[in-house]
Amino acid sequence: MAARLAQLRTKAAQAAEFASKHGGAYYKEAMEKNKQYVVQPPSVEKCQELSKQLFYTRLASLPGRYEALWKEVDGVKQLWKNRKELKVEDLGIATLFGVELYAWFCVGEIAGRGFTLTGYKV
Incomplete structure (x- = not known):
């Protein structure tokens, strides 16, 4: 059991290292590819408004x-x-x-x- 736990810790450390090395590049690529979906300027109020729009749009689709x-x-x-x-x-x-x-x-x-x-x- 201890060997399995050590193996799991090693795998988790490797995954964390990979994410720290490549996470920023992945984030930048994803944001660049999907920039047409980003609302400018990003604000809490705009997020709340979009959340309400999504909720009520889905509610309107029920009939x-x-x-x-x-x-x-x-x-x-x-x-x-x-x-x-x-x-x-x-x-x-x-x-x-x-x-x-x-x-x-x-x-x-x-x-x-x-x-x-x-x-x-x-």
């Missing part, structure tokens, strides 16, 4: 999202009504989608338990 949700639900209802006419390909895609959802649920549960399979940390 459109709500309508899109119900269109999808109606589409699923129509598919369910005409399920006798479905092709094997469509059923296969739906099955794969369901398996993927189930797998994400299982991965989420495992992550929530701290990446242990039984729930007990060893």
Whole structure:
């Protein structure tokens, strides 16, 4: 265990050294590449204004999202009504989608338990 801790410390020191050497250049490059998104002059008031604009813009998009949700639900209802006419390909895609959802649920549960399979940390 002590050897693993020492190895982790060494890796962390190497990562910190790399970041200190190359972090400034990366920052300058990123800022130069994305300067069209920077509001001048940068101030706390402007940040608060932009934050409010983002919040209320997203809030305003909810009715459109709500309508899109119900269109999808109606589409699923129509598919369910005409399920006798479905092709094997469509059923296969739906099955794969369901398996993927189930797998994400299982991965989420495992992550929530701290990446242990039984729930007990060893």
